[in-house]
Amino acid sequence: MVRWIPDEPGEEQGLLDALGIASADELFRDVPKKARIGRLGVGPSHEEAQVVREIDRLLERNKPYSRFANFLGGRLACRYAPAAVDAIVARSEFYTSYTPYQPEASQGMLRALFEFQSLWVELSGTDLANASLYDGATAAGEALLLCRRIHEGHRFLVPASLPWEEKSVLANYASGPGLTIEEIPYDLRTGRLDLEFVRAAAKAQDVFGVLADVPNGFGHLDEGVPQLKELLGSVPLVVAADPLSLSVLEPPGNYGADVVVGEGQGFGISPSYGGPLLGLFGCRKEHARAAPGRIVGASVDVDGAPAFALTLQTREQHIRRSRATSNICTNQSLMALAFVVYASVVGPRGLAALQASLAEKARTLASALAGVDGLAAPRFDAPYLGEFTVELKDVSTAEFLDRLRRRKILGGVPLADPRPGAATVPERLLVAATDSVGEKEIQKYAHAARAAARRSP
Amino acid sequence: MTFRQARWDEPNLWDLAPPSAHEPPPSIPGVPDSLRRKAGLRWPELSELEVIRHFTRLSQMNFGIDTSIYPLGSCTMKYNPKVSELLARRAGAAELHPAQPEATVQGALEIIWRLERLLAKVTGMPEVSLQPAAGAHGEYAALLMVRAYFRDRGELEHRTEVLLPDTAHGTNPASAAMVGFATREIPSKDGCVDVAALRAAVSDRTACFMLTNPNTAGLFESEILDIAEAVHGVGGQLYYDGANLNAILGITSPGRMGFDVAHLNLHKTFATPHGGGGPGAGVLAASEHLAPYLPVPRVAKTGRKFRLDYDRPKSIGKIKSGYGNFGLDLRAYAFALAHGEEGLKHIARRAVLNSNYVASRLGTKLPRPFRPLVKHEFLLSGAPLKERGVRTLDLAKRLLDEGVHAPTIYFPSLVEEALMIELPETESRRSLDAFVAAFERALADTPENLHAAPRSLAVRRIDEVRAAREPLLSWKDLRARAANVEAPAPVAPAP
Numbered sequence: 001m002v003r004w005i006p007d008e009p010g011e012e013q014g015l016l017d018a019l020g021i022a023s024a025d026e027l028f029r030d031v032p033k034k035a036r037i038g039r040l041g042v043g044p045s046h047e048e049a050q051v052v053r054e055i056d057r058l059l060e061r062n063k064p065y066s067r068f069a070n071f072l073g074g075r076l077a078c079r080y081a082p083a084a085v086d087a088i089v090a091r092s093e094f095y096t097s098y099t100p101y102q103p104e105a106s107q108g109m110l111r112a113l114f115e116f117q118s119l120w121v122e123l124s125g126t127d128l129a130n131a132s133l134y135d136g137a138t139a140a141g142e143a144l145l146l147c148r149r150i151h152e153g154h155r156f157l158v159p160a161s162l163p164w165e166e167k168s169v170l171a172n173y174a175s176g177p178g179l180t181i182e183e184i185p186y187d188l189r190t191g192r193l194d195l196e197f198v199r200a201a202a203k204a205q206d207v208f209g210v211l212a213d214v215p216n217g218f219g220h221l222d223e224g225v226p227q228l229k230e231l232l233g234s235v236p237l238v239v240a241a242d243p244l245s246l247s248v249l250e251p252p253g254n255y256g257a258d259v260v261v262g263e264g265q266g267f268g269i270s271p272s273y274g275g276p277l278l279g280l281f282g283c284r285k286e287h288a289r290a291a292p293g294r295i296v297g298a299s300v301d302v303d304g305a306p307a308f309a310l311t312l313q314t315r316e317q318h319i320r321r322s323r324a325t326s327n328i329c330t331n332q333s334l335m336a337l338a339f340v341v342y343a344s345v346v347g348p349r350g351l352a353a354l355q356a357s358l359a360e361k362a363r364t365l366a367s368a369l370a371g372v373d374g375l376a377a378p379r380f381d382a383p384y385l386g387e388f389t390v391e392l393k394d395v396s397t398a399e400f401l402d403r404l405r406r407r408k409i410l411g412g413v414p415l416a417d418p419r420p421g422a423a424t425v426p427e428r429l430l431v432a433a434t435d436s437v438g439e440k441e442i443q444k445y446a447h448a449a450r451a452a453a454r455r456s457p
Numbered sequence: 458m459t460f461r462q463a464r465w466d467e468p469n470l471w472d473l474a475p476p477s478a479h480e481p482p483p484s485i486p487g488v489p490d491s492l493r494r495k496a497g498l499r500w501p502e503l504s505e506l507e508v509i510r511h512f513t514r515l516s517q518m519n520f521g522i523d524t525s526i527y528p529l530g531s532c533t534m535k536y537n538p539k540v541s542e543l544l545a546r547r548a549g550a551a552e553l554h555p556a557q558p559e560a561t562v563q564g565a566l567e568i569i570w571r572l573e574r575l576l577a578k579v580t581g582m583p584e585v586s587l588q589p590a591a592g593a594h595g596e597y598a599a600l601l602m603v604r605a606y607f608r609d610r611g612e613l614e615h616r617t618e619v620l621l622p623d624t625a626h627g628t629n630p631a632s633a634a635m636v637g638f639a640t641r642e643i644p645s646k647d648g649c650v651d652v653a654a655l656r657a658a659v660s661d662r663t664a665c666f667m668l669t670n671p672n673t674a675g676l677f678e679s680e681i682l683d684i685a686e687a688v689h690g691v692g693g694q695l696y697y698d699g700a701n702l703n704a705i706l707g708i709t710s711p712g713r714m715g716f717d718v719a720h721l722n723l724h725k726t727f728a729t730p731h732g733g734g735g736p737g738a739g740v741l742a743a744s745e746h747l748a749p750y751l752p753v754p755r756v757a758k759t760g761r762k763f764r765l766d767y768d769r770p771k772s773i774g775k776i777k778s779g780y781g782n783f784g785l786d787l788r789a790y791a792f793a794l795a796h797g798e799e800g801l802k803h804i805a806r807r808a809v810l811n812s813n814y815v816a817s818r819l820g821t822k823l824p825r826p827f828r829p830l831v832k833h834e835f836l837l838s839g840a841p842l843k844e845r846g847v848r849t850l851d852l853a854k855r856l857l858d859e860g861v862h863a864p865t866i867y868f869p870s871l872v873e874e875a876l877m878i879e880l881p882e883t884e885s886r887r888s889l890d891a892f893v894a895a896f897e898r899a900l901a902d903t904p905e906n907l908h909a910a911p912r913s914l915a916v917r918r919i920d921e922v923r924a925a926r927e928p929l930l931s932w933k934d935l936r937a938r939a940a941n942v943e944a945p946a947p948v949a950p951a952p
């Protein structure tokens with residue numbers, strides 16, 4: 001039998017004897033016969049060594065990005081994390097603990113989460129942060145709902161350049177209260193948001209919030225974003241920002257963002273094929289009671305010693321039920337721990353230096369790709385940090401990426417919505433300078449792209 | 458056992474090395490000044506060793522399953538096998554970007570596909586998706602599916618209500634509200650759904666009835682087949698909250714009980730770690746008529762190749778980025794593979810045996826509401842303690858002093874001063890007996906000691922009311938408070 005279920009000789013018999021029953025079957029006599037099942041058909045049990053062999057055999061069929069010249073980015077980052085991060089995350093006092101509902105027994109996790117919240121406040125320029133949400137996309141969804149709680153209206157504006165996955169997630173969040181999502185057009189040359197569109201929409205009185213992203217869905221920076229709040233007045237502004245970019249860019253709270261969300265995976269969390277990730281959420285103080293998710297607060301114990309506890313819980317589902325600000329219960333606490341350990345090990349100067357170095361690689365990549373026929377690289381005439389959009393003129397994105405993959409290059413993230421029936425868009429991909437690429441990989445990409453971008457004969 | 462938790466007077470990170478100057482970060486060519494940070498990030502510059510010591514000390518002031526028995530009702534705090542941790546850190550699992558071409562992630566897709574097939578068998582439902590990040594996220598997705606289904610049938614106009622028992626987890630009504638349904642509570646009778654009340658409540662307004670079975674009182678809803686008939690009789694859908702699946706693994710299944718859609722929590726039944734509150738991993742299981750609405754993409758198999766199928770025109774779309782929490786799916790698959798058919802069935806038998814054993818022992822000390830036979834968890838009422846001026850809260854805090862995590866308290870609300878206790882299958886008889894002994898010591902202690910508990914932990918009882926009344930939610934708040942205290946507002950200059 002499985003070793004993880006205690007099995008000392010006579011152990012279960014002793015428990016049955018204590019209950020005065022002959023067999024464990026009697027414990028299920030309240031399950032009606034008609035609801036019983038027979039065999040599950042899930043196969044036999046395995047020794048731990050066999051489990052390792054079988055899963056390793058399956059994992060062999062994966063080709064991790066580290067085996068390629070890797071240019072994949074977007075909201076998720078393939079980035080080295082100092083070993084110190086996992087050394088802390090792997091401490092089982094942390095990872096085998098539950099939600100700190102008994103604060104006296106959970107001071108370690110509570111303090112780490114308080115430090116995490118503090119870090120997102122500093123990066124984002126907001127007043128308070130929660131202890132995490134599922135990922136960047138759901139954090140944006142929760143921000144949409146917060147906006148509706150603090151402002152009237154039924155239209156929520158998002159950039160047309162927002163990644164399709166996030167648009168789809170947001171559409172689901174908006175659908176509950178019957179709200180609509182509208183896309184802000186962008187300038188075809190620069191990818192910048194059409195501020196006149198935003199100005200007109202804000203005047204119409206029925207917009208309850210606007211979302212902008214930094215960098216935007218094309219990987220570029222938009223100089224119009226810091227001007228948005230001025231156009232919007234009392235209409236809430238949500239900014240979805242990459243946390244590494246905020247080591248060098250102005251915190252959105254400083255230019256008036258009411259809510260700042262983001263995807264925190266790049267800080268010490270491996271991509272693991274898309275999860276677990278980390279939703280970052282911060283907002284202005286006046287919106288505290290409209291905010292979703294758990295929040296850790298500082299307090300004192302009966303001796304006056306500093307202590308930490310979950311607070312403002314009357315917003316939450318276990319107390320407020322159908323009137324809660326969100327249904328979220330389980331969040332991403334352990335990932336929040338990784339985030340704050342990562343930033344503290346790398347340090348503020350280290351983060352800015354890392355962002356500067358990725359930006360430098362991206363510029364080298366852009367110049368290497370600039371001369372390739374059949375590519376517009378970068379497609380948009382706008383500033384960028386570690387990534388930018390490339391447009392293909394003669395081949396499909398799928399074909400281009402497939403040709404690169406055969407040359408051991410992961411060439412980028414396609415931007416089109418893959419669902420059949422989705423609107424046709426230009427052949428575009430997001431190309432990122434990851435920390436694992438150097439001059440050699442960049443030249444390899446440029447060389448391979450010359451052939452890959454050419455129409456098949 | 459004498460228990461003393463580490464008590465480090467550990468400063469906050471920023472007090473270890475107060476950051477002083479905030480020089481602006483280096484400028485990046487091409488990035489205009491208007492976008493640049495005017496002051497550098499305010500965060501301490503620490504050595505790696507300082508950071509490691511800080512967080513190691515914090516970890517020593519935290520209970521986990523690995524340090525303490527954790528009898529939290531509804532949370533299924535079972536042992537998290539170490540082999541799963543090992544496997545999830547392999548490069549072949551961790552170093553995969555979700556935008557990688559399908560040809561480079563065949564192993565990941567196969568693991569997802571295999572786990573989905575396995576969970577289809579466990580739930581008795583034809584289609585499964587691993588996309589939700591957590592249980593509540595699964596509830597939300599499932600209700601989006603139910604809504605889309607009724608919209609397609611032209612019934613959404615009138616199907617506006619989600620019914621749930623008064624013992625439901627708080628996430629159920631919260632999820633229903635997020636999807637735009639009105640919620641209505643069905644009263645319990647002897648700890649189970651009052652089926653007569655349910656029959657009276659269902660109508661053509663009913664979109665869905667959400668139920669967990671066994672329920673949060675630890676009781677199996679034996680009238681489940683009648684419940685299913687009552688809900689289906691008016692054309693409603695029956696939703697299974699899988700938080701308590703551990704108790705019925707291989708005994709019955711949501712599909713066999715008549716549920717149309719279900720969520721499971723891999724971080725409960727399939728032993729992925731709770732991580733201090735997350736990450737979790739949710740599972741969606743759907744019957745034939747709701748399966749077309751599952752989130753995109755679905756993992757499909759063609760010949761020996763696995764692929765992501767986006768051609769699902771009725772799908773609700775995306776509920777998060779990426780395909781669920783793969784790192785946790787992998788851990789859960791390792792757990793399922795190790796257990797197999799017999800092991801999974803053993804889980805239910807042993808978990809229910811453990812909980813009934815402890816229930817029978819503690820039931821002589823405090824009243825147990827409802828019938829005695831329970832499943833994965835049981836309730837006690839701390840109401841008699843009030844005669845001694847003691848509350849359930851005091852008992853819970855006193856248990857912490859025994860090095861035992863407290864049970865879930867004050868839930869469900871239909872039991873006065875409730876304690877909800879769950880003992881998963883990974884606890885040995887020795888640890889169950891030790892828990893009972895600790896509980897008895899706590900119960901027999903003086904009111905003074907119970908009120909003063911905990912005394913063996915890093916901190917004593919915390920003023921949670923003050924934390925809510927004067928929220929201090931970040932370092933920024935602490936700085937503002939310190940500035941107010943230490944440097945009172947300057948006196949207005951003379952005119």
